[in-house]
Amino acid sequence: MAKYNQHLLVCGGTGCRASQSDAIVESLNRALTERGLENEAKVVMTGCFGFCEKGPIVKVLPDNTFYTQVTPADCDEIVAEHIFKGRKVNRLLYTDPENQEHVSDSKHMGFYRKQIRIALRNCGFIDPENIEEYIARDGYAALGKVLLEMTPEQVLDDLIKSGLRGRGGGGFPTGLKWQLTRKVQADQKYVVCNADEGDPGAFMDRSILEGDPHSVLEAMAINGFCTGATKGLIYIRAEYPLAINRLKIALKQAREFGLLGENILGSDFSFDIELRYGAGAFVCGEETALIHSMEGMRGEPTFKPPFPSESGYMGKPTNVNNVETYANIPVIILKGHEWFASIGTEKSKGTKVFALAGKINNVGLIEVPMGTTLREVIYEIGGGIKDGKQFKAVQTGGPSGGCLTAKHLDTPIDYDNLIAAGSMMGSGGMIVMDEDDCMVAIAKFYLEFTVEESCGKCSPCRIGNKRLHEILEKITKGEGTMEDLENLRNLSQVIKDTALCGLGQTSPNPVLSTLDNFWEEYLEHVTEKKCRAGVCKHMLRYVIEPDACVGCTACARNCPVNAISGERKKAHEINQEICIKCGACVEKCKFNAIFVR
Amino acid sequence: MAEIKLPENKLNQLKEVAKSFNNDGGELINVLHKAQEIFGYLPAEVQEVVAKELNVSVAHVYGVVSFYSFFTMTPKGKHPISICLGTACYVRGAEKVLDEFRKLLKIQVGETTPDGKFSLSGLRCVGACGLAPVVTIGEKVYGRVAPDGVKEILAEYKD
Numbered sequence: 001m002a003k004y005n006q007h008l009l010v011c012g013g014t015g016c017r018a019s020q021s022d023a024i025v026e027s028l029n030r031a032l033t034e035r036g037l038e039n040e041a042k043v044v045m046t047g048c049f050g051f052c053e054k055g056p057i058v059k060v061l062p063d064n065t066f067y068t069q070v071t072p073a074d075c076d077e078i079v080a081e082h083i084f085k086g087r088k089v090n091r092l093l094y095t096d097p098e099n100q101e102h103v104s105d106s107k108h109m110g111f112y113r114k115q116i117r118i119a120l121r122n123c124g125f126i127d128p129e130n131i132e133e134y135i136a137r138d139g140y141a142a143l144g145k146v147l148l149e150m151t152p153e154q155v156l157d158d159l160i161k162s163g164l165r166g167r168g169g170g171g172f173p174t175g176l177k178w179q180l181t182r183k184v185q186a187d188q189k190y191v192v193c194n195a196d197e198g199d200p201g202a203f204m205d206r207s208i209l210e211g212d213p214h215s216v217l218e219a220m221a222i223n224g225f226c227t228g229a230t231k232g233l234i235y236i237r238a239e240y241p242l243a244i245n246r247l248k249i250a251l252k253q254a255r256e257f258g259l260l261g262e263n264i265l266g267s268d269f270s271f272d273i274e275l276r277y278g279a280g281a282f283v284c285g286e287e288t289a290l291i292h293s294m295e296g297m298r299g300e301p302t303f304k305p306p307f308p309s310e311s312g313y314m315g316k317p318t319n320v321n322n323v324e325t326y327a328n329i330p331v332i333i334l335k336g337h338e339w340f341a342s343i344g345t346e347k348s349k350g351t352k353v354f355a356l357a358g359k360i361n362n363v364g365l366i367e368v369p370m371g372t373t374l375r376e377v378i379y380e381i382g383g384g385i386k387d388g389k390q391f392k393a394v395q396t397g398g399p400s401g402g403c404l405t406a407k408h409l410d411t412p413i414d415y416d417n418l419i420a421a422g423s424m425m426g427s428g429g430m431i432v433m434d435e436d437d438c439m440v441a442i443a444k445f446y447l448e449f450t451v452e453e454s455c456g457k458c459s460p461c462r463i464g465n466k467r468l469h470e471i472l473e474k475i476t477k478g479e480g481t482m483e484d485l486e487n488l489r490n491l492s493q494v495i496k497d498t499a500l501c502g503l504g505q506t507s508p509n510p511v512l513s514t515l516d517n518f519w520e521e522y523l524e525h526v527t528e529k530k531c532r533a534g535v536c537k538h539m540l541r542y543v544i545e546p547d548a549c550v551g552c553t554a555c556a557r558n559c560p561v562n563a564i565s566g567e568r569k570k571a572h573e574i575n576q577e578i579c580i581k582c583g584a585c586v587e588k589c590k591f592n593a594i595f596v597r
Numbered sequence: 598m599a600e601i602k603l604p605e606n607k608l609n610q611l612k613e614v615a616k617s618f619n620n621d622g623g624e625l626i627n628v629l630h631k632a633q634e635i636f637g638y639l640p641a642e643v644q645e646v647v648a649k650e651l652n653v654s655v656a657h658v659y660g661v662v663s664f665y666s667f668f669t670m671t672p673k674g675k676h677p678i679s680i681c682l683g684t685a686c687y688v689r690g691a692e693k694v695l696d697e698f699r700k701l702l703k704i705q706v707g708e709t710t711p712d713g714k715f716s717l718s719g720l721r722c723v724g725a726c727g728l729a730p731v732v733t734i735g736e737k738v739y740g741r742v743a744p745d746g747v748k749e750i751l752a753e754y755k756d
Contacts, residue, residue: 014723015726015727018740052726052727053727197724198721200683200687200721201683201685207724239720277626279629280665280667280721281666293626296625297625299665314623355724357726358684358689431684431688455664
């Protein structure tokens with residue numbers, strides 16, 4: 001391999017590619033060639049750096065310079081100044097919002113300081129389309145160690161002692177799950193990777209597959225060795241074309257290197273992996289539904305037991321784990337269970353990747369030790385709430401989770417604490433909400449999702465959630481009664497107790513947690529017909545302040561339903577009966593005379 | 598609905614696909630993905646062919662097609678527009694963006710404009726939450742879309 005003194009890493013994740021990172025790679029290469037520097041620095045397109053808010057990112061190694069919001073037009077300057085003259089381009093550096101100073105090194109950015117990257121160790125560091133770069137970062141060393149030096153029992157023992165729990169939502173101990181599949185006798189077993197990331201607002205699995213696909217392949221092979229499976233299947237969303245493409249490349253390379261296929265590394269262990277595509281159904285994240293979908297059927301869940309470890313894909317013992325869980329495993333094997341167990345809390349070991357999104361300054365992908373508090377995540381890493389607004393809630397766990405509030409800010413995040421607080425870990429989506437978000441509307445938003453995604457097999461989920469949604473609709477229209485609030489809670493409890501699968505049982509969580517944490521807002525909607533966030537349209541009243549109105553008639557001329565009347569040069573008035581609350585008048589008023597009440 | 602005559606060459610293509618999957622009913626979803634690539638959508642006539650080739654009932658094929666949101670039984674527009682309705686986009690105003698598209702194109706979600714140029718659909722998270730709200734048109738991703746920027750985006754597809 002040729003040696004370069006400097007490397008220019010360009011983020012090639014979905015977000016940054018949408019902002020032209022392909023063109024950036026091209027421009028950087030062109031600028032290097034023009035100056036005869038093509039042997040001095042190499043341009044590498046990597047996976048996601050995590051700092052999506054300021055994308056596209058270009059990072060220069062070895063000095064770790066972190067350039068943000070780079071455009072193709074900036075590339076010439078980066079090459080001319082940084083690569084050629086060794087001077088940083090200050091205007092592209094990250095600016096610390098606290099003191100307005102440029103931060104040149106990513107290690108000193110608040111966003112990265114508290115992070116420990118295990119699952120994301122290679123994301124934003126290596127070229128995901130080149131297996132040699134993965135191998136250079138100890139890739140496939142764990143598989144080698146397992147095949148040549150360890151017995152399956154030893155590997156299982158390591159995993160159990162490490163305390164690793166499933167990162168897809170449930171948090172079941174991974175080592176135990178593998179052991180269950182190992183114990184069952186069968187002529188054929190399967191190892192499955194669940195890459196059907198359906199949680200709206202969670203994109204860690206996609207980023208791992210796009211940025212470090214080999215870590216998943218390696219861990220699946222280790223899983224096969226332990227459980228006695230020779231066949232692996234990755235069930236991935238068809239909506240992730242880039243991840244699919246990178247997986248295909250990774251599979252081809254792994255086979256060429258003899259790291260998948262017959263007699264891996266000269267051992268008598270053979271293992272290969274195929275891809276299976278999802279087709280857009282949230283419920284397929286549930287493992288029994290996922291298995292039915294892989295068999296070419298409707299993705300409907302079935303009652304457990306039998307668990308997939310006894311009877312899964314094609315009726316054979318099947319071990320299903322999620323992408324992030326797999327990504328942790330090679331590191332645990334190499335660094336040992338003691339090391340892994342030293343990170344995290346008593347019952348939740350290691351780290352967790354969270355997708356920070358919503359009304360937060362630093363949207364992105366972060367990985368923190370279990371036990372980090374919400375305050376640290378939102379204010380230190382996330383840089384606080386956008387536009388200086390007031391923090392209201394953070395939603396974790398997606399449509400199965402709940403909303404946490406300011407009183408939970410100092411709760412250490414782990415599986416058990418989140419459940420105790422009325423939410424759950426889920427796959428790690430964290431959507432931050434501010435004072436402009438109405439919590440009743442948020443609950444309705446999630447129910448809309450559940451109603452659309454319910455597979456319809458069991459009636460509590462199919463009918464119950466529909467009724468919940470109708471009640472919420474009624475409340476946001478200002479027609480709710482106290483009885484409705486009572487029904488909401490009762491019905492939620494019934495669905496929780498009686499639905500067939502994990503998704504149905506958790507679907508009322510957004511309702512229950514907002515009822516618990518934001519009871520006053522529900523009450524206001526019902527008794528005062530008021531939405532304090534100004535989201536629920538039907539409760540809004542647009543009013544013209546007579547003293548501020550000069551009678552310019554702009555509002556009246558732009559009202560689509562002629563609800564505004566008044567004489568020229570005299571104060572106008574809005575007829576509330578006719579007003580459709582479209583807000584057109586507010587936009588047109590140059591005198592700030594129209595208010596929302 | 599009037600019966601659609603499927604073009605011979607595309608039909609043969611579909612039969613080849615089924616064959617490459619060993620005409621195995623367990624590969625139904627993979628075959629449907631390919632079929633949708635070939636025909637652009639999955640009308641009843643295509644579903645009948647798939648059922649025959651894989652030796653499963655038409656009802657089973659229809660059950661699967663109607664279950665998964667990725668499969669469509671109506672043709673998409675030349676420029677399919679998808680608005681991300683994931684939570685991150687929702688809290689950053691995706692609904693208002695969707696309303697604007699509805700207003701300008703005069704179609705609802707799941708519909709195609711009469712001239713076949715645009716179709717409108719909702720999408721659950723493309724995972725580019727840093728760019729919320731996100732809209733995709735064909736392969737192109739638009740980030741940080743504001744309602745008043747919708748007109749400009751549509752103007753790119755004048756032809």
